Amino acid sequence: MYRVGIVGGGQLGKMMILDGKRLDTYFVILDPTPKCPADSIADEHIIADFDDVEAFHALAEKVDVVTYEFEHINAEALRELEDEGHKVYPSSETLLHIQNKYNQKEWLKKHGLPVPDFKKVETAEDIREAGKVFGYPMMLKTCTGGYDGKGNAPVNTEADVETAFEALGAGKLPLMVEAFCPFEKEVSILVCRSVNGDVKVFPVAENVHKDSILDETTVPADISAASTEKAMDIARKAVQAFNACGMLCIELFVTADGDVLVNELAPRPHNSGHYTIEGCVTSQYENHIR
Template sequence: MKFKDKTRQKIGIIGGGQLGKMMILDAKKMGFYVIILDPTKKCPAHSIADQHLVADFDDREAIRKLAEKSDLITYEFEHIDVEVLKELESEGNKIYPTARSLEIIQNKYHQKNVLKQDQIAVPEFKKVSSPDDIKETAQEFGYPLMLKSCTGGYDGKGNALIGSEAEVERAFQELGAEKSKLMIEKYIPFKKEISIIAARGLNGEMNVYPIGENEHQNNILFETKVPADISNKLKKEAEEFAKEVLEVFEGIGIFCVEMFVTEDNQLLVNEIAPRPHNSGHYSIEGCVTSQFEQHIRAITALPLGDTTLVRPAVMRNILGSGKEGKAEVVGLDSALAVEGVKVHIYQKTISRPGRKMGHLTVTADSLDQASELALEASRLIEIKGEKN
């Protein structure tokens, strides 16, 4: 099949949020037809999708309908009924990343087990099912401890830091008690958190992006700086980790590998995301090929693109502020007047405090310059709930 024929393929995306929207923007540049499945009628991707199936993410019949209409399926988040995806794969449907990848990654305990079995360094962890289990694990790991829900968590949700034995019962109840599958991770007093975006094509070709250094606020990614301020030795180790992860999960498409840099300069893999990631948004302006274009290339068997960093880049999330309500963008003109600033508004209709409503990216000749400009621009723009 010639490459020009591939653009006749119809791509189905489960999810019509900002990641789906940014996938579509690049897919359309290459001539693909895109169908989304999302329960929100005016989701961010709605206005640019060729078709929109309005259905819940757990609607098995709707997912089957998406498969019937599509040549291949991808997804923008992990919380999907993996069983229906496995059934569709067994019937010959193409799903990338594969249902196997998703099934393992959906459960943090299974994810860590697979990584550990393949000798990829991770924080120490144990499954727990009661406050007594947590206290027993604390005798081995010490306090503080990180209690995590094995499934369903994101942006800090599903995590509870336990500072002492007195906090065990509260954290256990907070995360669902006996109703939830829980695990404990040894707390890592890390120097930095970094992430690396990596791509693998259908033919096994792999390519990695420059490493980002991440800052979180209230468990939500606030800023990513690229390149990360780490040694060349750690950069090489991180790149090798990312490639090993792609091999372990037989990954097709974009994967994000989040890692801790410990106080003694060791790398520990924290979590894997089988999709384009918030910390890779810088690649839209910062790299020759964005993570979204790369994902589309990878899942459609096109050659992977160049991941070279064009200039140092800083990405900052624009989080909802004020009260919950109809989204109102304030200060866009002022932010765009700052040198080198690019603003992405996700067009979510409702803003609420802490919700990811957009992001801005600055590229400059130096990382310090990009950081200063990003700070200036982020002070000028706001997306808040409009007063009723």
């Protein structure tokens, strides 16, 4: 029996276990919440915080491989596990490139993947200077910790600079500004890469958000064949660029002229991929565990 450790016991972790159990897999989760969603079906549950280094080591000692269901965890603790010979997929290197959105965008740009213009900022004056270059509107983002629209503040005009800056901590957190992308649709694409380098790409999904939270996913996305192929190509290149193993989700903007730009990545199964449970031969969760 293969033993898998999951950092996080939420909805995505539970879905990994549901599919993984059919593969005769033993699961140990690490999550600070005693009755988290995955608790009811996990074989073992280590109740500890996501920055508890000792708990990470305890998890690794119980399993053959460690993975995670979300990215806001202690990447350095994962690196320690790897240094001691434990298997971690996706690797700490992959996570460190993705955890910080500025670093993520830099890495994407370095590897020739299309992204909106972006710039690191530290002060309100830096944001105003960015506005002179990018024009308005812009999006101010925290480099770390954001999800479901949290950590983002629109800057529609120069008059909004101070409000946005204050809303995101007034410089207490690392910040970046991103040029507004006049997108027509938001889509995502799931890609899985095995330890021996095999890559499989799922269909492009079209997403509708309400209050910055995913509300509806339609598959396949209603976009042109050319845009679909661009998204597929980005997925293949991104999973190689980040040396990711397991599932990787790439969220994308599609413009009116069919251009495709990367918004952000998640090194794990994604809620826009729930359709794969019934809609695909092998779901994103089963592929991640495989």
